[in-house]
Each structure stands twice: as C-alpha cells, then as structure tokens.
Amino acid sequence: MIMLLVVPLVLPWLLPPLARRTAERVRPDIALWAIAAGAAVLALGVVTCLGALLLPLALRLPVLAAFAHLLHPLQAGPAALVATISTLAGGALAVAASAAARGVTAEVARLRAARDLVAGIPEAGGLCVLDDDRPDAFALPGGTPRTGRIVVTAGMLRALDPREREALLEHERAHLAGHHHVFLAVAQLAGWCHPALASALPVVSLAAERAADEAAARACGDRRLTARAIGRAALASTACRSGLHVPAVAARGTTGPVPARVKALFAQAPVRRCVPALLALTLLCGAAGASSLGGALWLHRGVEVAQGEHPAE
Amino acid sequence: MADEGDRRPAGELESSVLAALWAAGTPLSAAQVRTAIPQDLARTTVATLLGRLCEKGLVGRRPGGRGFVYFAVQDTHGLAARRMHRELDGGSDRSMVLARFVEGLAPHDEAELRRLLQEDHP
Numbered sequence: 001m002i003m004l005l006v007v008p009l010v011l012p013w014l015l016p017p018l019a020r021r022t023a024e025r026v027r028p029d030i031a032l033w034a035i036a037a038g039a040a041v042l043a044l045g046v047v048t049c050l051g052a053l054l055l056p057l058a059l060r061l062p063v064l065a066a067f068a069h070l071l072h073p074l075q076a077g078p079a080a081l082v083a084t085i086s087t088l089a090g091g092a093l094a095v096a097a098s099a100a101a102r103g104v105t106a107e108v109a110r111l112r113a114a115r116d117l118v119a120g121i122p123e124a125g126g127l128c129v130l131d132d133d134r135p136d137a138f139a140l141p142g143g144t145p146r147t148g149r150i151v152v153t154a155g156m157l158r159a160l161d162p163r164e165r166e167a168l169l170e171h172e173r174a175h176l177a178g179h180h181h182v183f184l185a186v187a188q189l190a191g192w193c194h195p196a197l198a199s200a201l202p203v204v205s206l207a208a209e210r211a212a213d214e215a216a217a218r219a220c221g222d223r224r225l226t227a228r229a230i231g232r233a234a235l236a237s238t239a240c241r242s243g244l245h246v247p248a249v250a251a252r253g254t255t256g257p258v259p260a261r262v263k264a265l266f267a268q269a270p271v272r273r274c275v276p277a278l279l280a281l282t283l284l285c286g287a288a289g290a291s292s293l294g295g296a297l298w299l300h301r302g303v304e305v306a307q308g309e310h311p312a313e
Numbered sequence: 314m315a316d317e318g319d320r321r322p323a324g325e326l327e328s329s330v331l332a333a334l335w336a337a338g339t340p341l342s343a344a345q346v347r348t349a350i351p352q353d354l355a356r357t358t359v360a361t362l363l364g365r366l367c368e369k370g371l372v373g374r375r376p377g378g379r380g381f382v383y384f385a386v387q388d389t390h391g392l393a394a395r396r397m398h399r400e401l402d403g404g405s406d407r408s409m410v411l412a413r414f415v416e417g418l419a420p421h422d423e424a425e426l427r428r429l430l431q432e433d434h435p
Contacts, residue, residue, distance in 0.1 A: 110408050113400045117393050122371050124331045125324030131387045132394035137414035150328070153394065154385075156414070157336040163351045165332045168414060169325075181410045188409045201409065208412055224433060231430045234415040238423055256422035258415055262429050 002077045002085060004295030005053050008045035008288040009092075012196040015042060018284060019203040021277035027270050028210035029178065030278075035204050036183040038281045039197050043190035045288040046197075050093040052292075052299050057086035059303075071308040076299065100192040107188070114140055118149050126150050126176070127169065135159050135236040137168060139175035148176035159236035164229035167216050171226070174215030180208040206257050213261055214269060227265035234258040323362075326352065330362045331371055331385065340375070340382035 019035045026034070056076040058064050065073075076082045118140055121128045127150045130136075135156040142148040150172040157165060175181070183204060191198035217226040264270075333349040334341060341349065347359045354362075363383050366372035374381040388394070418426060 107408060107410060110400060111410065114397060114411065117397050117400065121388060121393055122369050124366055124369065124371055125322070125326070125328035127328035127331055129331060129335045129385065130394035130397055132398065134398070136398075138411045140411065151397070152332070154335045154338075157332050158338065160336070162329075162333060162336075162349055165336065166329065166351045169328060169332065171414060173325075175412055180412060184410050184412060205409070205412065212412075228430065228433065230415060231426050234418055234426060235423070237415050238418040256416075256419055256425075258418055259422050259425040259429060262426060266429065266433065 001295070001298045002053075002082060004291050004298060005049045006085065007291040008042070008049045008295075009194075011284060011288045011291075012042045012046060012194045014284055015039060015196060015281075016200045016203065018277050018281045019200045022275065022281055023203050023207050023210070025270075025275040026272050026278055028207050028214055030273055032180070032183050032204065032207040032211050034278055034281055035200065035207060036186050038285050039190035039200055039204070040186050041285040042288050043193040043197055045292045046194045047093075047096070048292050049295060050089045050096070052296050053086055053089035054093060055086075055299060055303075056082050057090060059306075068303065068307070070303075070306045072306045074302055074306045076302055096193050100189065103188065103192055107185075111141075114151075115142075118151060123149060126173070127152065129154055129157065134240050135233060137172060137233070139172040139181070141176065141179070141181040150176070155240065156233060156236070159233060160229055163220070163222075163225055164232060167220050167222075167226045167229035168233065170216035170219040171212045171229075174212040174219075175208070178211060178215070180212065184208060202257070206260065209257065209261055210264060213265060217265060217269070223265045223269065227262045230258060230265070231262050323365075326350075326354070326358070327362055327366060330359070331366060334372060334383060334385040340377060340384040342378060342380065342382050346383065 015035075015038060019031075019038070022034055023031045056074050059068060059070060059074045118128050121130075126146075126148065128140075130151060130153045132153040133155040134153060135158075137150070137152040137156045140149045140151050150169060152168070152172075156168070160168060187197075187201055187204040191201050213226060213230065216229075217223040220226055329350045329352060330346060333346055337345075337349060343356070343359050343363060346363065347354060347356065350359075363372060363374070367374055367383075371386055372383050373386045374383045376382075
C-alpha cells in the first residue's frame, strides 16, 4: 500500500511528452493554462507524498512517537523497505526545499532590482525605453496590468520597422494582460519539486510566447508581420550576441523556440480547444491526486491503529 | 481614415510615438513622426501626443527647420540600461518569470530562421 505514495513520484515523468503534444495541437493560451495547472497539481502530489513517506521514519523517534500519542510502532509495511523509501523521501524533500528557497530568493531579488531600475525611468503607455544598443525586450510584471511595464532597448526599436515595432509592443502587452508571469512562476516552482516537471519548463515558456504571439497577430491583424518582427528581432539579437544567452535546451536536431514560433505564425491560427493529449493530461493529474489521497488515507489509518484507536484486524 | 488610431487608448499611441523617436535616433519634426508610426493619425493628434510626452520629460524639443523638432530624452549616460543588463544577465541563472521577446539563436536555428523568412519574402 505504501506504493500508493510512490506512484505520484513517478507519474510526473509522463508530463513532458503530454505537454509537448498538447502545446503542438491546442490553442496556445489553453495549452499554457493546462500545462501550468498540470505541473502545479503534480508538484503538489509530489510534495504531499514525500511528506507522507517521511512520516514512518519520523515516528520512529521516541519524542515524535510520544507527541503523536502512539501506543504501538507504526506498521507501514516491510521494515527495511519502509526505512529505505522513507530516507530517500526525506533526502528528496530536503533537496527540493533548498532548491526552491534559493530559486525564489534569487528570482525575487532580480524582479525587485529590475522594478527599482524601471521605477526611475518615465513611461508612456507602459513603455520604458532603455538607452542600450543591444536588442532586448521583455515584460516586467507589476501588481496589476496597469503597473506592469514593457521594457525595450533602443537597439531593439532600431532593428524593427514601424509596424514590426507595433507587433513587439502588442506581444509584450499580451504577456502583461494575460498574467503570463504567474504561469511561468508556477511552472518554475513545480520544476524545483521534481526533475521531470523541470524538463516541462521550456514547453510552458514556449506556450506563453506563442500565446503572446497569437494575441499580437490578432491585434495587428497580420500573422506574417508578427512572424517577421520575431524573426528580425532574433537575428538582430544574435548578431549582437554579447551577453545574450543561447538557451541550453536547444539540442542539436531540434528546432529552437524562435523558428518554431515563426513557423507557427506562417501557418494558420490554431483553433482547437481540446485534444486527446489534453484529456490524458487531466487523467494524469486525476491519477496522481487519487493515488496521493489513497496513500494518505491508508497512512492515516495506520497511525490511528498505532494510536490504539482501531483494534488491528 | 485619420481617426483609425484614435479608437486606441491614448497610452498605446504615446508608446508608439516614443518608440518611433527612439528608433529614429535623430530629432524628427511632427510631420516625420506622423509617418514613422504605423497608425494613421491626424496632425493635431500627433501634436497632442508629442506635447504630452514633452510634459512627462520623455521627449525634448528644440526649434529646427519649420517649427520644432522632437527627440527622445536619454537617461543619464545609459546608467539604467547598463545596470539592467547586469541584473538580468548576471550569473548563470536567468530569470524565468521575465519572458524575453527573443533569445539568442543557436547556429542551426539561425539558418532555419533565415530560410523561413526568405520563403516569406523571396
């Protein structure tokens, strides 16, 4: 029965392939929602199960056993197996917690620094221009879409023609209006909980960009224009490579995010709301939730027996 | 069609004008600004937008040619820009929450992208 608590630790490995299939086939804003929510549910399952698995080991300590009013030792299965799983769970939980703590601190510091810097620059319609020749642009989330800022360098504005500049601004407005940073933050948090969820991060990031691209294309009324804006901005950034990071995930033979976005804009707008992969994603989350819940109930009953509440059958 | 842009929120038009002035890099007359933005705006609208940007201190103006020319006001020696660059690209870990418009391209992605753009514009 302890396996009920182990299954949710394995299920996240199914997320990356399902997320990729979902992102390829469904409307990007829906894909963004579904994949980020899926990652959040699976991460919650992982943390719950790791915590529950730690319990048998913790309750061996006389202090904690007395605190939990245990009359008998907790029976959770073969002692050696339980001890091994329990110890591994404790280690995994410690690793995840420290990664999350470090990551959150760094991210909050970065956001705060960026916000402080932008606070000193006057804005027009949410746009802040940095006097920098290196082409770069991003959306800096505020508390509300109104306090969010579009930060663009002069180099980026010079690399684009007037209509392409408009596509860029619409893309960044869509990030702010859609609260995309929340989805990215949730996916990032989930990624710290489980390595499989971390490998789904590029899919979430691409879905957010695709959603903003589609919104920009709708606002400008021209998909090809939006595609050209992205393409020319990327080429300009690459020509002025100093300090720009090439995504490490761009493995050989796979198409990186920018060509994928351009290709998608040259094709027809995606309209599908539901695909089998999306249903499978829902089932996956349901299975992880049910397994965690079943395992937790079983463990709870075990604790009650150890407390002498139910006579052991 | 002079009112095409007027339906948009004033803030969005202001940002278009500001972007155009930064992209130009040299002072522009109001008439030049009007052609450097994608929206088709009335002359008076452009003048109002430029006036508002001047009030906010984002845009400066000086006499030149016939009437005024306008230019984007740069922050002190690009200080904010350099500090932002350092903040965002400092260290190996990159912000996940600040979604960049584009990332740098790997060489095979660059080739693929050039091919895609060429197909669009043979």
